[in-house]
Amino acid sequence: MIKYVPDMTSLVLEEIPGSLTLAVEISNCQGNCKGCHSPFLKTDMGEELTPAVAARLIKxxxxxxxxxxxxxxADPVALLSxxxxxxxxxxxxELALYSGREQVEEEIWQAFDYVKTGPYIEEAGPLNSPSTNQRLYYHGKDITQRFWHKKD
Ligand code: SF4
Structure with a gap:
């Protein structure tokens, strides 16, 4: 079962370049990032995100x-399903997945158009920091640089 936090569902413009994105926060995170920005997401909170629920959110x-x-x-079978x-x-x-893992399986690359890899490391910074360890891929192509806006 995949669970999401209904109150944190939002429309976002920055997370996926050039897209109007509906973002849902998934709980039961298996990561262990030092300086985790949302430790509550490591708990079994929220409601089940079934295909029917996701369809309603999209509509x-x-x-x-x-x-x-x-x-x-914590349920890769339900995630892929x-x-x-x-x-x-x-x-x-289009479908996007922010994974906190360094590497993901071939099934994940096939199932999602966008995949973000890498745990959050405070010193390296998030995706919009040029020193970030995290990467965003579109159909396997690294597009992370699109987050590094010029400041002038
Ligand atoms: S991926 Fe890392 S930063 Fe995000 S919720 Fe999980 S432990 Fe926290």
């Missing part, structure tokens, strides 16, 4: 063109 947010899971949870259901039902909506 309630007309115009979104990307669905982003912020975290993987959810992604495959959404792909079938909404082929026009």
């Amino acid at each position: 309630d947010n007309f115009g979104v063109n990307c669905f982003l899971l912020l975290g993987e949870g 959810l992604a495959r259901c959404l792909r079938m039902e909404y082929p026009e909506i």
Whole structure:
């Protein structure tokens, strides 16, 4: 089972470049990042994110063109099943996964258009810091540099 935190569901513009993204926070995080920004996401909180629930969220947010899971949870079978259901039902909506792991399985690359890898390391900074250890890939291509805006 994959669980999300309904109150934290939001439309975002920055997380996936060029997309109007519906982002859901996934609980039961298996990561262990030092300086974790959201330790409560490591607990079994929230509600089940079934394909039907995800479909309702998409319908309630007309115009979104990307669905982003912020975290993987603790049930990889349910995660992939959810992604495959959404792909079938909404082929026009891209799927994104923020994983906290260094590497993900081939099935994850296949199931999601965007995949973010790497744990959060405070000293390295988040995705928009040029010193970040994290990477965002689009169909396997590293697009992390798109977050490094020039300041002039
Ligand atoms: S991936 Fe890391 S920073 Fe994010 S919730 Fe899990 S432990 Fe915390």
